[in-house]
Amino acid sequence: MQELPSTVDAAALLARLRGWARELGFSQIAVADVDLSSAEPGLQAWLDAGHHGRMHYMAAHGLKRARPAELVPGTLRVVTARMDYLPRDTAPGWQAVEWAGLATPEQAQISIYARGRDYHKVLRQRLQKLAEQLQAEVGPLGYRVFTDSAPVLEVELAARSGLGWRGKHTLTLHREAGSMFFLGEIFVDLALPLTEPVSGHCGECRACIDVCPTAAITAPYRVDARRCISYLTIEHDGPIPEALRPALGNRVYGCDDCQLACPWNKFAQPAVLADFDARPGMAGTSIAALLAWDEAEFLRRTEGSAIRRIGFMRWRRNLAVAAGNALRVRDDAALRAALQRAGQGSDALVAEHIAWALSAPRSAGALSSGTPSVGAFE
Incomplete structure:
Protein backbone atom coordinates (compact mmCIF):
# COMPACT_ATOMS: atom_id res chain seq x y z
CA MET A 1 0.00 0.00 0.00
CA ALA A 91 -33.41 28.09 -18.49
CA PRO A 92 -35.74 27.13 -15.63
CA GLY A 93 -38.54 24.93 -16.91
CA TRP A 94 -36.26 23.13 -19.34
CA GLN A 95 -38.14 19.89 -18.74
CA ALA A 96 -41.30 21.41 -20.25
CA VAL A 97 -39.31 22.36 -23.35
CA GLU A 98 -38.12 18.77 -23.69
CA TRP A 99 -41.62 17.34 -23.22
CA ALA A 100 -42.85 19.75 -25.89
CA GLY A 101 -40.17 18.47 -28.23
CA LEU A 102 -41.27 14.90 -27.62
CA ALA A 103 -44.83 15.96 -28.45
CA THR A 104 -43.77 17.37 -31.83
CA PRO A 105 -43.73 14.24 -34.02
CA GLU A 106 -41.90 15.74 -37.00
CA GLN A 107 -39.04 17.03 -34.81
CA ALA A 108 -36.08 14.74 -34.11
CA GLN A 109 -35.32 14.38 -30.41
CA ILE A 110 -31.70 13.82 -29.38
CA SER A 111 -30.79 13.11 -25.77
CA ILE A 112 -29.54 16.30 -24.08
CA TYR A 113 -26.15 14.85 -23.14
CA ALA A 114 -25.30 14.14 -26.78
CA ASP A 189 -2.51 3.28 -5.93
CA LEU A 190 -2.60 5.84 -3.15
CA ALA A 191 -4.50 5.40 0.14
CA LEU A 192 -6.51 8.61 -0.06
CA PRO A 193 -9.06 9.20 2.73
CA LEU A 194 -12.49 7.72 1.95
CA THR A 195 -15.55 9.93 1.71
CA GLU A 196 -18.89 8.95 3.20
CA PRO A 197 -21.89 7.70 1.20
CA VAL A 198 -25.21 9.53 1.38
CA SER A 199 -28.67 8.07 2.01
CA GLY A 200 -31.16 7.58 -0.79
CA HIS A 201 -34.15 9.88 -1.22
CA CYS A 202 -36.43 8.25 -3.79
CA GLY A 203 -38.95 7.16 -1.17
CA GLU A 204 -42.19 5.82 -2.67
CA CYS A 205 -41.76 7.79 -5.91
CA ARG A 206 -41.95 5.71 -9.09
CA ALA A 207 -42.17 8.50 -11.65
CA CYS A 208 -39.23 7.13 -13.66
CA ILE A 209 -40.72 3.63 -13.72
CA ASP A 210 -44.16 4.78 -14.80
CA VAL A 211 -42.96 7.13 -17.56
CA CYS A 212 -40.58 4.73 -19.32
CA PRO A 213 -41.99 4.37 -22.86
CA THR A 214 -41.03 0.69 -23.20
CA ALA A 215 -41.34 -0.45 -19.57
CA ALA A 216 -37.57 -1.02 -19.57
CA ILE A 217 -37.35 -0.30 -15.83
CA THR A 218 -38.67 -3.71 -14.88
CA ALA A 219 -38.39 -3.08 -11.13
CA PRO A 220 -36.87 -0.40 -8.92
CA TYR A 221 -33.12 -0.29 -9.60
CA ARG A 222 -33.34 -2.79 -12.47
CA VAL A 223 -33.27 -1.94 -16.20
CA ASP A 224 -33.64 -4.43 -19.03
CA ALA A 225 -31.38 -2.85 -21.65
CA ARG A 226 -33.11 -4.81 -24.43
CA ARG A 227 -36.18 -2.60 -23.97
CA CYS A 228 -34.37 0.67 -23.25
CA ILE A 229 -34.58 3.29 -26.00
CA SER A 230 -31.05 4.46 -25.28
CA TYR A 231 -29.81 0.92 -25.87
CA LEU A 232 -31.99 0.41 -28.95
CA THR A 233 -30.91 3.64 -30.65
CA ILE A 234 -27.23 3.55 -29.66
CA GLU A 235 -25.85 0.16 -28.63
CA HIS A 236 -28.12 -2.14 -30.63
CA ASP A 237 -26.73 -2.69 -34.13
CA GLY A 238 -29.52 -4.75 -35.67
CA PRO A 239 -33.15 -4.17 -36.57
CA ILE A 240 -35.19 -2.46 -33.88
CA PRO A 241 -37.98 -4.88 -32.85
CA GLU A 242 -41.19 -3.87 -34.61
CA ALA A 243 -43.24 -4.11 -31.42
CA LEU A 244 -41.05 -1.46 -29.82
CA ARG A 245 -40.75 0.95 -32.74
CA PRO A 246 -43.91 2.97 -31.95
CA ALA A 247 -42.58 3.59 -28.44
CA LEU A 248 -39.49 5.34 -29.82
CA GLY A 249 -41.68 8.22 -30.95
CA ASN A 250 -39.32 10.86 -32.35
CA ARG A 251 -36.31 9.82 -30.25
CA VAL A 252 -33.41 9.31 -32.66
CA TYR A 253 -30.51 9.11 -30.21
CA GLY A 254 -31.02 8.18 -26.58
CA CYS A 255 -33.92 8.90 -24.27
CA ASP A 256 -34.28 11.32 -21.34
CA ASP A 257 -37.79 10.46 -20.17
CA CYS A 258 -36.89 8.90 -16.83
CA GLN A 259 -34.78 11.95 -16.01
CA LEU A 260 -37.38 14.44 -17.21
CA ALA A 261 -39.94 12.83 -14.91
CA CYS A 262 -37.65 12.72 -11.86
CA PRO A 263 -38.59 15.39 -9.29
CA TRP A 264 -34.97 15.79 -8.24
CA ASN A 265 -34.05 17.22 -11.63
CA LYS A 266 -35.70 20.50 -10.76
CA PHE A 267 -32.33 21.04 -9.05
CA ALA A 268 -30.23 20.06 -12.09
CA GLN A 269 -27.44 22.54 -12.76
CA PRO A 270 -26.17 23.93 -16.08
CA ALA A 271 -22.65 23.00 -17.13
CA VAL A 272 -19.78 25.43 -16.65
CA LEU A 273 -18.09 24.26 -19.86
CA ALA A 274 -19.02 25.34 -23.37
CA ASP A 275 -18.35 21.78 -24.58
CA PHE A 276 -21.89 20.70 -23.74
CA ASP A 277 -23.68 23.56 -25.49
CA ALA A 278 -25.97 22.20 -28.20
CA ARG A 279 -24.46 22.15 -31.69
CA PRO A 280 -26.44 23.36 -34.71
CA GLY A 281 -28.86 20.70 -35.87
CA MET A 282 -28.86 18.78 -32.60
CA ALA A 283 -31.94 20.38 -31.04
CA GLY A 284 -35.27 21.29 -32.61
CA THR A 285 -34.39 20.02 -36.09
CA SER A 286 -36.93 18.25 -38.28
CA ILE A 287 -36.58 14.57 -39.07
CA ALA A 288 -36.80 15.41 -42.79
CA ALA A 289 -33.84 17.79 -42.51
CA LEU A 290 -31.70 15.14 -40.80
CA LEU A 291 -32.71 12.53 -43.38
CA ALA A 292 -31.32 14.89 -46.02
CA TRP A 293 -27.80 14.54 -44.63
CA ASP A 294 -25.60 12.24 -46.69
CA GLU A 295 -22.80 10.33 -44.97
CA ALA A 296 -20.26 13.10 -45.53
CA GLU A 297 -22.59 15.63 -43.93
CA PHE A 298 -23.27 13.27 -41.03
CA LEU A 299 -19.55 12.83 -40.39
CA ARG A 300 -18.93 16.58 -40.61
CA ARG A 301 -21.79 17.45 -38.25
CA THR A 302 -20.91 14.79 -35.71
CA GLU A 303 -17.15 15.30 -35.60
CA GLY A 304 -16.14 15.21 -31.94
CA SER A 305 -19.67 14.16 -30.95
CA ALA A 306 -20.81 11.02 -29.15
CA ILE A 307 -23.34 10.50 -31.94
CA ARG A 308 -20.69 9.62 -34.51
CA ARG A 309 -19.96 6.31 -32.80
CA ILE A 310 -23.26 4.76 -33.97
CA GLY A 311 -22.34 5.36 -37.61
CA PHE A 312 -24.41 6.64 -40.52
CA MET A 313 -26.47 3.48 -41.05
CA ARG A 314 -27.76 3.29 -37.49
CA TRP A 315 -28.40 7.04 -37.56
CA ARG A 316 -30.62 6.62 -40.61
CA ARG A 317 -32.26 3.54 -39.13
CA ASN A 318 -33.28 5.59 -36.11
CA LEU A 319 -34.50 8.49 -38.25
CA ALA A 320 -36.59 6.08 -40.32
CA VAL A 321 -38.37 4.79 -37.22
CA ALA A 322 -39.02 8.34 -36.02
CA ALA A 323 -40.31 9.29 -39.47
CA GLY A 324 -42.65 6.30 -39.51
CA ASN A 325 -44.02 7.30 -36.13
CA ALA A 326 -44.55 10.87 -37.33
CA LEU A 327 -46.43 9.63 -40.39
CA ARG A 328 -48.71 7.66 -38.10
CA VAL A 329 -49.78 10.93 -36.54
CA ARG A 330 -50.30 12.89 -39.76
CA ASP A 331 -49.30 12.39 -43.33
CA ASP A 332 -46.51 14.60 -44.64
CA ALA A 333 -45.57 14.48 -48.31
CA ALA A 334 -42.19 16.12 -47.69
CA LEU A 335 -41.30 13.58 -45.03
CA ARG A 336 -42.35 10.70 -47.27
CA ALA A 337 -40.21 12.12 -50.06
CA ALA A 338 -37.24 12.49 -47.68
CA LEU A 339 -37.63 8.84 -46.68
CA GLN A 340 -37.78 7.71 -50.29
CA ARG A 341 -34.63 9.65 -51.17
CA ALA A 342 -32.82 8.25 -48.11
CA GLY A 343 -33.80 4.75 -49.16
CA GLN A 344 -32.08 4.98 -52.53
CA GLY A 345 -28.99 2.79 -52.45
CA SER A 346 -29.30 2.15 -48.70
CA ASP A 347 -28.16 -1.07 -47.07
CA ALA A 348 -30.62 -3.78 -46.01
CA LEU A 349 -30.92 -2.56 -42.42
CA VAL A 350 -31.88 0.98 -43.38
CA ALA A 351 -34.05 -0.13 -46.30
CA GLU A 352 -36.10 -2.39 -44.02
CA HIS A 353 -36.80 0.42 -41.56
CA ILE A 354 -37.63 2.90 -44.32
CA ALA A 355 -40.05 0.41 -45.87
CA TRP A 356 -41.66 0.00 -42.45
CA ALA A 357 -41.92 3.76 -42.05
CA LEU A 358 -43.50 4.30 -45.46
CA SER A 359 -46.03 1.51 -44.94
CA ALA A 360 -46.98 2.48 -41.39
CA PRO A 361 -50.71 3.11 -41.10
CA ARG A 362 -51.71 6.60 -40.13
CA SER A 363 -53.43 7.20 -36.81
CA ALA A 364 -56.07 9.76 -36.00
CA GLY A 365 -54.44 10.28 -32.60
CA ALA A 366 -51.46 12.42 -31.78
CA LEU A 367 -48.36 11.77 -29.77
CA SER A 368 -48.39 13.35 -26.35
CA SER A 369 -45.02 12.59 -24.82
CA GLY A 370 -44.48 9.69 -27.18
CA THR A 371 -45.25 7.35 -24.30
CA PRO A 372 -47.50 4.39 -25.19
CA SER A 373 -49.41 2.18 -22.84
CA VAL A 374 -46.99 -0.03 -20.98
CA GLY A 375 -49.39 -2.91 -21.41
CA ALA A 376 -48.76 -2.86 -25.15
CA PHE A 377 -45.34 -4.37 -24.56
CA GLU A 378 -46.06 -6.93 -21.89
Whole structure:
Protein backbone atom coordinates (compact mmCIF):
# COMPACT_ATOMS: atom_id res chain seq x y z
CA MET A 1 0.00 0.00 0.00
CA GLN A 2 1.28 3.44 -0.95
CA GLU A 3 0.61 5.61 2.07
CA LEU A 4 0.34 9.36 1.93
CA PRO A 5 3.64 11.08 2.73
CA SER A 6 3.85 11.92 6.43
CA THR A 7 4.19 15.57 5.51
CA VAL A 8 0.84 15.56 3.70
CA ASP A 9 -2.35 16.39 5.56
CA ALA A 10 -5.00 14.03 4.12
CA ALA A 11 -7.97 16.36 4.63
CA ALA A 12 -6.07 19.30 3.17
CA LEU A 13 -5.01 17.20 0.18
CA LEU A 14 -8.61 16.20 -0.51
CA ALA A 15 -9.66 19.85 -0.28
CA ARG A 16 -6.98 20.83 -2.79
CA LEU A 17 -8.03 17.98 -5.08
CA ARG A 18 -11.58 19.29 -5.02
CA GLY A 19 -10.36 22.80 -5.77
CA TRP A 20 -8.35 21.64 -8.79
CA ALA A 21 -11.38 19.67 -9.96
CA ARG A 22 -13.66 22.71 -9.81
CA GLU A 23 -11.13 24.67 -11.88
CA LEU A 24 -11.32 21.90 -14.48
CA GLY A 25 -15.12 22.04 -14.66
CA PHE A 26 -16.03 19.17 -12.35
CA SER A 27 -18.97 19.58 -10.01
CA GLN A 28 -17.93 17.21 -7.24
CA ILE A 29 -15.09 14.87 -6.21
CA ALA A 30 -15.19 11.95 -3.77
CA VAL A 31 -13.17 8.83 -2.92
CA ALA A 32 -14.34 5.20 -2.88
CA ASP A 33 -12.81 1.97 -1.62
CA VAL A 34 -12.17 -0.86 -4.09
CA ASP A 35 -14.12 -3.59 -2.29
CA LEU A 36 -17.35 -3.91 -4.29
CA SER A 37 -17.92 -7.58 -3.49
CA SER A 38 -21.42 -6.94 -2.15
CA ALA A 39 -22.43 -5.66 -5.60
CA GLU A 40 -21.33 -8.82 -7.39
CA PRO A 41 -24.50 -10.93 -6.87
CA GLY A 42 -26.71 -8.23 -8.36
CA LEU A 43 -24.39 -7.76 -11.33
CA GLN A 44 -24.26 -11.50 -11.98
CA ALA A 45 -28.05 -11.83 -11.74
CA TRP A 46 -28.48 -8.99 -14.25
CA LEU A 47 -26.09 -10.66 -16.68
CA ASP A 48 -27.67 -14.09 -16.17
CA ALA A 49 -31.07 -12.63 -17.04
CA GLY A 50 -29.66 -11.38 -20.34
CA HIS A 51 -30.57 -7.79 -19.51
CA HIS A 52 -27.37 -6.57 -21.16
CA GLY A 53 -28.80 -7.49 -24.56
CA ARG A 54 -26.20 -7.57 -27.34
CA MET A 55 -23.62 -5.70 -25.29
CA HIS A 56 -21.48 -8.82 -25.27
CA TYR A 57 -18.56 -7.00 -23.68
CA MET A 58 -20.62 -6.77 -20.47
CA ALA A 59 -20.74 -10.55 -20.16
CA ALA A 60 -17.14 -10.94 -21.33
CA HIS A 61 -15.89 -8.74 -18.51
CA GLY A 62 -18.22 -10.42 -16.00
CA LEU A 63 -17.42 -9.68 -12.38
CA LYS A 64 -14.23 -7.82 -13.28
CA ARG A 65 -16.48 -4.77 -13.43
CA ALA A 66 -16.92 -5.05 -9.66
CA ARG A 67 -13.21 -5.60 -8.98
CA PRO A 68 -11.24 -2.38 -9.58
CA ALA A 69 -8.00 -3.88 -8.29
CA GLU A 70 -8.30 -6.65 -10.90
CA LEU A 71 -8.90 -4.19 -13.69
CA VAL A 72 -5.92 -2.06 -12.66
CA PRO A 73 -3.58 -4.04 -10.37
CA GLY A 74 -2.39 -2.05 -7.42
CA THR A 75 -5.48 0.15 -7.19
CA LEU A 76 -6.25 1.15 -3.62
CA ARG A 77 -8.79 3.93 -4.09
CA VAL A 78 -11.05 5.28 -6.79
CA VAL A 79 -11.40 9.03 -7.10
CA THR A 80 -14.94 9.59 -8.36
CA ALA A 81 -16.03 12.70 -10.20
CA ARG A 82 -19.19 14.15 -11.64
CA MET A 83 -19.66 16.92 -14.19
CA ASP A 84 -22.95 18.70 -14.91
CA TYR A 85 -23.91 18.67 -18.58
CA LEU A 86 -27.04 20.74 -19.15
CA PRO A 87 -26.12 23.39 -21.75
CA ARG A 88 -25.05 26.69 -20.22
CA ASP A 89 -28.08 28.55 -21.61
CA THR A 90 -30.56 26.12 -20.03
CA ALA A 91 -33.41 28.09 -18.49
CA PRO A 92 -35.74 27.13 -15.63
CA GLY A 93 -38.54 24.93 -16.91
CA TRP A 94 -36.26 23.13 -19.34
CA GLN A 95 -38.14 19.89 -18.74
CA ALA A 96 -41.30 21.41 -20.25
CA VAL A 97 -39.31 22.36 -23.35
CA GLU A 98 -38.12 18.77 -23.69
CA TRP A 99 -41.62 17.34 -23.22
CA ALA A 100 -42.85 19.75 -25.89
CA GLY A 101 -40.17 18.47 -28.23
CA LEU A 102 -41.27 14.90 -27.62
CA ALA A 103 -44.83 15.96 -28.45
CA THR A 104 -43.77 17.37 -31.83
CA PRO A 105 -43.73 14.24 -34.02
CA GLU A 106 -41.90 15.74 -37.00
CA GLN A 107 -39.04 17.03 -34.81
CA ALA A 108 -36.08 14.74 -34.11
CA GLN A 109 -35.32 14.38 -30.41
CA ILE A 110 -31.70 13.82 -29.38
CA SER A 111 -30.79 13.11 -25.77
CA ILE A 112 -29.54 16.30 -24.08
CA TYR A 113 -26.15 14.85 -23.14
CA ALA A 114 -25.30 14.14 -26.78
CA ARG A 115 -26.06 17.55 -28.28
CA GLY A 116 -22.59 18.93 -27.59
CA ARG A 117 -19.07 17.52 -27.58
CA ASP A 118 -18.42 13.85 -26.80
CA TYR A 119 -18.29 13.61 -23.02
CA HIS A 120 -15.77 10.78 -23.20
CA LYS A 121 -13.24 13.19 -24.65
CA VAL A 122 -14.08 16.06 -22.30
CA LEU A 123 -13.95 14.09 -19.06
CA ARG A 124 -11.01 11.90 -19.97
CA GLN A 125 -8.79 14.87 -20.79
CA ARG A 126 -9.76 16.71 -17.63
CA LEU A 127 -9.45 13.65 -15.41
CA GLN A 128 -5.97 13.19 -16.82
CA LYS A 129 -5.07 16.76 -15.88
CA LEU A 130 -6.49 16.24 -12.41
CA ALA A 131 -4.44 13.07 -11.93
CA GLU A 132 -1.31 14.89 -13.07
CA GLN A 133 -1.95 17.65 -10.52
CA LEU A 134 -2.35 15.03 -7.80
CA GLN A 135 0.88 13.37 -8.86
CA ALA A 136 2.72 16.70 -8.83
CA GLU A 137 1.53 17.14 -5.25
CA VAL A 138 2.31 13.70 -3.78
CA GLY A 139 5.06 12.34 -6.01
CA PRO A 140 5.13 9.21 -8.21
CA LEU A 141 1.62 7.83 -8.58
CA GLY A 142 0.12 4.85 -10.35
CA TYR A 143 -3.20 5.80 -11.92
CA ARG A 144 -5.64 5.33 -14.81
CA VAL A 145 -8.60 7.49 -15.78
CA PHE A 146 -11.97 6.23 -17.01
CA THR A 147 -15.30 7.60 -18.07
CA ASP A 148 -17.81 5.08 -19.38
CA SER A 149 -14.90 3.46 -21.20
CA ALA A 150 -14.01 0.28 -19.31
CA PRO A 151 -15.60 -2.40 -17.11
CA VAL A 152 -16.24 -0.07 -14.17
CA LEU A 153 -19.29 -0.01 -11.87
CA GLU A 154 -19.53 3.75 -12.11
CA VAL A 155 -22.85 4.24 -10.31
CA GLU A 156 -21.85 1.86 -7.53
CA LEU A 157 -18.58 3.72 -6.98
CA ALA A 158 -20.37 7.07 -7.12
CA ALA A 159 -22.88 5.93 -4.51
CA ARG A 160 -20.27 4.44 -2.17
CA SER A 161 -18.16 7.58 -2.31
CA GLY A 162 -21.04 9.98 -1.66
CA LEU A 163 -21.52 11.58 -5.10
CA GLY A 164 -25.18 10.68 -4.73
CA TRP A 165 -27.42 7.65 -4.48
CA ARG A 166 -28.65 5.13 -7.05
CA GLY A 167 -32.10 6.13 -8.26
CA LYS A 168 -34.79 3.65 -9.23
CA HIS A 169 -33.86 4.29 -12.90
CA THR A 170 -30.32 3.10 -11.93
CA LEU A 171 -28.74 6.53 -12.50
CA THR A 172 -26.93 8.49 -9.82
CA LEU A 173 -29.05 11.15 -8.09
CA HIS A 174 -27.88 14.16 -6.10
CA ARG A 175 -30.12 16.30 -3.90
CA GLU A 176 -28.73 19.54 -5.31
CA ALA A 177 -28.03 18.46 -8.89
CA GLY A 178 -30.54 15.78 -9.92
CA SER A 179 -29.03 13.33 -12.40
CA MET A 180 -28.00 15.49 -15.35
CA PHE A 181 -24.29 14.86 -14.99
CA PHE A 182 -21.54 12.56 -16.23
CA LEU A 183 -19.40 10.30 -14.06
CA GLY A 184 -15.69 9.63 -14.30
CA GLU A 185 -13.03 7.89 -12.22
CA ILE A 186 -9.33 7.91 -11.46
CA PHE A 187 -8.00 4.58 -10.18
CA VAL A 188 -5.02 5.33 -7.92
CA ASP A 189 -2.51 3.28 -5.93
CA LEU A 190 -2.60 5.84 -3.15
CA ALA A 191 -4.50 5.40 0.14
CA LEU A 192 -6.51 8.61 -0.06
CA PRO A 193 -9.06 9.20 2.73
CA LEU A 194 -12.49 7.72 1.95
CA THR A 195 -15.55 9.93 1.71
CA GLU A 196 -18.89 8.95 3.20
CA PRO A 197 -21.89 7.70 1.20
CA VAL A 198 -25.21 9.53 1.38
CA SER A 199 -28.67 8.07 2.01
CA GLY A 200 -31.16 7.58 -0.79
CA HIS A 201 -34.15 9.88 -1.22
CA CYS A 202 -36.43 8.25 -3.79
CA GLY A 203 -38.95 7.16 -1.17
CA GLU A 204 -42.19 5.82 -2.67
CA CYS A 205 -41.76 7.79 -5.91
CA ARG A 206 -41.95 5.71 -9.09
CA ALA A 207 -42.17 8.50 -11.65
CA CYS A 208 -39.23 7.13 -13.66
CA ILE A 209 -40.72 3.63 -13.72
CA ASP A 210 -44.16 4.78 -14.80
CA VAL A 211 -42.96 7.13 -17.56
CA CYS A 212 -40.58 4.73 -19.32
CA PRO A 213 -41.99 4.37 -22.86
CA THR A 214 -41.03 0.69 -23.20
CA ALA A 215 -41.34 -0.45 -19.57
CA ALA A 216 -37.57 -1.02 -19.57
CA ILE A 217 -37.35 -0.30 -15.83
CA THR A 218 -38.67 -3.71 -14.88
CA ALA A 219 -38.39 -3.08 -11.13
CA PRO A 220 -36.87 -0.40 -8.92
CA TYR A 221 -33.12 -0.29 -9.60
CA ARG A 222 -33.34 -2.79 -12.47
CA VAL A 223 -33.27 -1.94 -16.20
CA ASP A 224 -33.64 -4.43 -19.03
CA ALA A 225 -31.38 -2.85 -21.65
CA ARG A 226 -33.11 -4.81 -24.43
CA ARG A 227 -36.18 -2.60 -23.97
CA CYS A 228 -34.37 0.67 -23.25
CA ILE A 229 -34.58 3.29 -26.00
CA SER A 230 -31.05 4.46 -25.28
CA TYR A 231 -29.81 0.92 -25.87
CA LEU A 232 -31.99 0.41 -28.95
CA THR A 233 -30.91 3.64 -30.65
CA ILE A 234 -27.23 3.55 -29.66
CA GLU A 235 -25.85 0.16 -28.63
CA HIS A 236 -28.12 -2.14 -30.63
CA ASP A 237 -26.73 -2.69 -34.13
CA GLY A 238 -29.52 -4.75 -35.67
CA PRO A 239 -33.15 -4.17 -36.57
CA ILE A 240 -35.19 -2.46 -33.88
CA PRO A 241 -37.98 -4.88 -32.85
CA GLU A 242 -41.19 -3.87 -34.61
CA ALA A 243 -43.24 -4.11 -31.42
CA LEU A 244 -41.05 -1.46 -29.82
CA ARG A 245 -40.75 0.95 -32.74
CA PRO A 246 -43.91 2.97 -31.95
CA ALA A 247 -42.58 3.59 -28.44
CA LEU A 248 -39.49 5.34 -29.82
CA GLY A 249 -41.68 8.22 -30.95
CA ASN A 250 -39.32 10.86 -32.35
CA ARG A 251 -36.31 9.82 -30.25
CA VAL A 252 -33.41 9.31 -32.66
CA TYR A 253 -30.51 9.11 -30.21
CA GLY A 254 -31.02 8.18 -26.58
CA CYS A 255 -33.92 8.90 -24.27
CA ASP A 256 -34.28 11.32 -21.34
CA ASP A 257 -37.79 10.46 -20.17
CA CYS A 258 -36.89 8.90 -16.83
CA GLN A 259 -34.78 11.95 -16.01
CA LEU A 260 -37.38 14.44 -17.21
CA ALA A 261 -39.94 12.83 -14.91
CA CYS A 262 -37.65 12.72 -11.86
CA PRO A 263 -38.59 15.39 -9.29
CA TRP A 264 -34.97 15.79 -8.24
CA ASN A 265 -34.05 17.22 -11.63
CA LYS A 266 -35.70 20.50 -10.76
CA PHE A 267 -32.33 21.04 -9.05
CA ALA A 268 -30.23 20.06 -12.09
CA GLN A 269 -27.44 22.54 -12.76
CA PRO A 270 -26.17 23.93 -16.08
CA ALA A 271 -22.65 23.00 -17.13
CA VAL A 272 -19.78 25.43 -16.65
CA LEU A 273 -18.09 24.26 -19.86
CA ALA A 274 -19.02 25.34 -23.37
CA ASP A 275 -18.35 21.78 -24.58
CA PHE A 276 -21.89 20.70 -23.74
CA ASP A 277 -23.68 23.56 -25.49
CA ALA A 278 -25.97 22.20 -28.20
CA ARG A 279 -24.46 22.15 -31.69
CA PRO A 280 -26.44 23.36 -34.71
CA GLY A 281 -28.86 20.70 -35.87
CA MET A 282 -28.86 18.78 -32.60
CA ALA A 283 -31.94 20.38 -31.04
CA GLY A 284 -35.27 21.29 -32.61
CA THR A 285 -34.39 20.02 -36.09
CA SER A 286 -36.93 18.25 -38.28
CA ILE A 287 -36.58 14.57 -39.07
CA ALA A 288 -36.80 15.41 -42.79
CA ALA A 289 -33.84 17.79 -42.51
CA LEU A 290 -31.70 15.14 -40.80
CA LEU A 291 -32.71 12.53 -43.38
CA ALA A 292 -31.32 14.89 -46.02
CA TRP A 293 -27.80 14.54 -44.63
CA ASP A 294 -25.60 12.24 -46.69
CA GLU A 295 -22.80 10.33 -44.97
CA ALA A 296 -20.26 13.10 -45.53
CA GLU A 297 -22.59 15.63 -43.93
CA PHE A 298 -23.27 13.27 -41.03
CA LEU A 299 -19.55 12.83 -40.39
CA ARG A 300 -18.93 16.58 -40.61
CA ARG A 301 -21.79 17.45 -38.25
CA THR A 302 -20.91 14.79 -35.71
CA GLU A 303 -17.15 15.30 -35.60
CA GLY A 304 -16.14 15.21 -31.94
CA SER A 305 -19.67 14.16 -30.95
CA ALA A 306 -20.81 11.02 -29.15
CA ILE A 307 -23.34 10.50 -31.94
CA ARG A 308 -20.69 9.62 -34.51
CA ARG A 309 -19.96 6.31 -32.80
CA ILE A 310 -23.26 4.76 -33.97
CA GLY A 311 -22.34 5.36 -37.61
CA PHE A 312 -24.41 6.64 -40.52
CA MET A 313 -26.47 3.48 -41.05
CA ARG A 314 -27.76 3.29 -37.49
CA TRP A 315 -28.40 7.04 -37.56
CA ARG A 316 -30.62 6.62 -40.61
CA ARG A 317 -32.26 3.54 -39.13
CA ASN A 318 -33.28 5.59 -36.11
CA LEU A 319 -34.50 8.49 -38.25
CA ALA A 320 -36.59 6.08 -40.32
CA VAL A 321 -38.37 4.79 -37.22
CA ALA A 322 -39.02 8.34 -36.02
CA ALA A 323 -40.31 9.29 -39.47
CA GLY A 324 -42.65 6.30 -39.51
CA ASN A 325 -44.02 7.30 -36.13
CA ALA A 326 -44.55 10.87 -37.33
CA LEU A 327 -46.43 9.63 -40.39
CA ARG A 328 -48.71 7.66 -38.10
CA VAL A 329 -49.78 10.93 -36.54
CA ARG A 330 -50.30 12.89 -39.76
CA ASP A 331 -49.30 12.39 -43.33
CA ASP A 332 -46.51 14.60 -44.64
CA ALA A 333 -45.57 14.48 -48.31
CA ALA A 334 -42.19 16.12 -47.69
CA LEU A 335 -41.30 13.58 -45.03
CA ARG A 336 -42.35 10.70 -47.27
CA ALA A 337 -40.21 12.12 -50.06
CA ALA A 338 -37.24 12.49 -47.68
CA LEU A 339 -37.63 8.84 -46.68
CA GLN A 340 -37.78 7.71 -50.29
CA ARG A 341 -34.63 9.65 -51.17
CA ALA A 342 -32.82 8.25 -48.11
CA GLY A 343 -33.80 4.75 -49.16
CA GLN A 344 -32.08 4.98 -52.53
CA GLY A 345 -28.99 2.79 -52.45
CA SER A 346 -29.30 2.15 -48.70
CA ASP A 347 -28.16 -1.07 -47.07
CA ALA A 348 -30.62 -3.78 -46.01
CA LEU A 349 -30.92 -2.56 -42.42
CA VAL A 350 -31.88 0.98 -43.38
CA ALA A 351 -34.05 -0.13 -46.30
CA GLU A 352 -36.10 -2.39 -44.02
CA HIS A 353 -36.80 0.42 -41.56
CA ILE A 354 -37.63 2.90 -44.32
CA ALA A 355 -40.05 0.41 -45.87
CA TRP A 356 -41.66 0.00 -42.45
CA ALA A 357 -41.92 3.76 -42.05
CA LEU A 358 -43.50 4.30 -45.46
CA SER A 359 -46.03 1.51 -44.94
CA ALA A 360 -46.98 2.48 -41.39
CA PRO A 361 -50.71 3.11 -41.10
CA ARG A 362 -51.71 6.60 -40.13
CA SER A 363 -53.43 7.20 -36.81
CA ALA A 364 -56.07 9.76 -36.00
CA GLY A 365 -54.44 10.28 -32.60
CA ALA A 366 -51.46 12.42 -31.78
CA LEU A 367 -48.36 11.77 -29.77
CA SER A 368 -48.39 13.35 -26.35
CA SER A 369 -45.02 12.59 -24.82
CA GLY A 370 -44.48 9.69 -27.18
CA THR A 371 -45.25 7.35 -24.30
CA PRO A 372 -47.50 4.39 -25.19
CA SER A 373 -49.41 2.18 -22.84
CA VAL A 374 -46.99 -0.03 -20.98
CA GLY A 375 -49.39 -2.91 -21.41
CA ALA A 376 -48.76 -2.86 -25.15
CA PHE A 377 -45.34 -4.37 -24.56
CA GLU A 378 -46.06 -6.93 -21.89
